[in-house]
Amino acid sequence: MMAETFDAKAAMADYRTAFEGGCADFLSRYPDSELYAPVRYLMALGGKRLRPVLVMAACEACGGTKEQALPAALAVELFHNFTLMHDDIMDEAPLRRGQATVHEKWDDNLAILSGDALHVMACEALLDAPADALPSLLRMYHRTALEVCEGQEQDMAFETRNTVALEEYMEMIRLKTSVLLAAALDMGGGSAGADDATREALYEFGLHVGLAFQLQDDYLDAFGNPENFGKQVGGDILADKKTFLLIRALEKAQGADLDALQTELGSKREGKVERVLDLYRRLGVDAELRDAMAGQVALAEGALARMKAARPDALAGSEGALALLHGVAKMVTARLN
Ligand code: IPE
Ligand code: IPE
Numbered sequence: 001m002m003a004e005t006f007d008a009k010a011a012m013a014d015y016r017t018a019f020e021g022g023c024a025d026f027l028s029r030y031p032d033s034e035l036y037a038p039v040r041y042l043m044a045l046g047g048k049r050l051r052p053v054l055v056m057a058a059c060e061a062c063g064g065t066k067e068q069a070l071p072a073a074l075a076v077e078l079f080h081n082f083t084l085m086h087d088d089i090m091d092e093a094p095l096r097r098g099q100a101t102v103h104e105k106w107d108d109n110l111a112i113l114s115g116d117a118l119h120v121m122a123c124e125a126l127l128d129a130p131a132d133a134l135p136s137l138l139r140m141y142h143r144t145a146l147e148v149c150e151g152q153e154q155d156m157a158f159e160t161r162n163t164v165a166l167e168e169y170m171e172m173i174r175l176k177t178s179v180l181l182a183a184a185l186d187m188g189g190g191s192a193g194a195d196d197a198t199r200e201a202l203y204e205f206g207l208h209v210g211l212a213f214q215l216q217d218d219y220l221d222a223f224g225n226p227e228n229f230g231k232q233v234g235g236d237i238l239a240d241k242k243t244f245l246l247i248r249a250l251e252k253a254q255g256a257d258l259d260a261l262q263t264e265l266g267s268k269r270e271g272k273v274e275r276v277l278d279l280y281r282r283l284g285v286d287a288e289l290r291d292a293m294a295g296q297v298a299l300a301e302g303a304l305a306r307m308k309a310a311r312p313d314a315l316a317g318s319e320g321a322l323a324l325l326h327g328v329a330k331m332v333t334a335r336l337n
């Protein structure tokens with residue numbers, strides 16, 4: 001398991017290098033003015049580049065090339081960075097990728113505007129995709145962009161609700177996070193000219209990887225190591241985000257524990273994060289989250305396995321790329337600190 005994880009990481013680095021070159025060229029098309037300074041800042045902070053790697057790997061798994069995939073890879077990564085710039089305003093987050101967030105370094109207004117510019121830039125990047133694939137890529141991109149907004153709206157609305165059902169949470173994270181990973185895979189396949197059934201299987205794989213990914217993000221927000229998390233640990237607890245952990249804790253806690261948890265909601269009293277983390281551990285919701293995440297990874301693997309069994313000729317492009325897709329799913333469950 002460790003060796004597989006390590007290999008996937010090495011393979012990801014190759015895709016990332018290919019992406020960075022194309023990304024630098026793309027950004028050089030834009031003026032060196034104040035509007036674009038936060039764009040360049042956030043893009044230069046990097047991040048894992050998971051989504052563009054998925055676009056390129058899916059494209060190669062379907063017999064295409066990284067070059068063919070670059071417009072879609074740029075589109076999803078620029079769109080992702082746009083959502084982060086606005087998400088950090090909404091979440092009042094001080095840190096992103098280990099550095100000050102855009103609205104902290106500049107101000108809210110510039111973060112809003114530069115985010116808007118990023119979104120338009122993402123659409124512009126996509127216009128360079130292979131002409132045959134472009135209509136379906138644009139359709140997928142725009143549907144996904146709206147779904148992410150729907151998910152973000154639900155995420156914010158849940159903050160002030162007393163109870164949220166686990167099914168509502170799963171739907172919220174499907175929208176705010178999973179659909180973009182799913183779209184990355186679909187658009188990679190589409191850039192290679194893959195047929196609809198193959199693209200649908202890639203999409204389903206991505207949805208489950210995305211659900212596992214957001215569960216992991218919630219876990220790390222609570223239990224991550226501040227030295228390498230790159231974001232404020234405990235931010236979700238301070239904002240009363242209805243994460244898997246909080247929802248299950250509210251469902252499981254009884255008596256004094258439930259009172260204690262409810263007293264923390266809506267308050268920002270000193271020591272809130274530590275007290276809530278204590279309750280999470282005592283109630284065992286951290287272990288439940290890890291199980292839920294592993295369940296989603298298994299569902300993701302199942303989607304690819306069914307596709308391979310039904311259609312051995314599909315996903316028959318680069319074997320390394322297919323191995324990377326499997327590796328990425330495993331990596332999500334491996335990183336828990
Ligand atoms: C953060 O995404 C937002 C979520 C959907 C959890 P990533 O964890 O992929 O962020 P970067 O791009 O690597 O910084
Ligand atoms: C991220 O959710 C979803 C989007 C940015 C669309 P989070 O708010 O959990 O992401 P992080 O933790 O700030 O990266």
Ligand code: MG
Nearest residue numbers: 087090091155
């Ligand atoms: Mg958020």
Ligand code: MG
Nearest residue numbers: 087088091093
């Ligand atoms: Mg956030």
Ligand code: MG
Nearest residue numbers: 217218221236
């Ligand atoms: Mg988060």
